Amino acid sequence: MKGPKVVSSSYVRIWRTVLKIPRGRISTYGTVAELSGLPGAARLVGYALHNLPNGSDVPWHRVINSKGKISFEKSQDMYLTQRRMLREEDVVFENEKVNLWRYGWPRVGGKESKRARSKR
DNA sequence: CTGGTGACCATTA
DNA sequence: TTAATGGCCACCA
Numbered sequence: 070m071k072g073p074k075v076v077s078s079s080y081v082r083i084w085r086t087v088l089k090i091p092r093g094r095i096s097t098y099g100t101v102a103e104l105s106g107l108p109g110a111a112r113l114v115g116y117a118l119h120n121l122p123n124g125s126d127v128p129w130h131r132v133i134n135s136k137g138k139i140s141f142e143k144s145q146d147m148y149l150t151q152r153r154m155l156r157e158e159d160v161v162f163e164n165e166k167v168n169l170w171r172y173g174w175p176r177v178g179g180k181e182s183k184r185a186r187s188k189r
Numbered sequence: 190c191t192g193g194t195g196a197c198c199a200t201t202a
Numbered sequence: 203t204t205a206a207t208g209g210c211c212a213c214c215a
Contacts, residue, residue, distance in 0.1 A: 079212070098197050102211085110211045115196040120213090132196080140196040147196080 079107055083117040090131040093158040094174040095167055097135045130154040137167045
């Protein structure tokens with residue numbers, strides 16, 4: 070399309086990427102930024118999700134940070150809300166953390182799990 | 190245009 | 203292992 074309109078922002082591109090995350094899987098801010106053509110703009114993803122129009126279908130809860138944790142403070146209601154929504158999709162939390170190698174999207178590669186034993 | 194800010198990230202101690 | 207620091211990029215006032 071010739072439309073140089075680009076809608077007014079990268080938000081749409083980000084939202085569109087988030088819409089691709091399958092149910093039961095999660096992605097990180099940095100990954101979403103890169104897939105949206107905005108490498109390095111991880112913080113913008115948080116900004117975009119924060120500005121989501123009310124009632125949108127964008128599965129914002131499937132985006133967490135690179136540590137595999139929810140980016141809200143535990144004291145915030147949104148923290149529990151997000152964790153509950155993920156739990157309903159069978160995303161398992163281990164000590165407030167999600168196994169990125171298992172639930173991360175897109176999948177990194179064919180290697181299933183090199184060595185699960187991190188300890189030696 | 191300039192400066193402040195953020196639902197971040199990787200590195201370093 | 204967790205905590206602190208600097209760097210990123212784009213949006214907003």
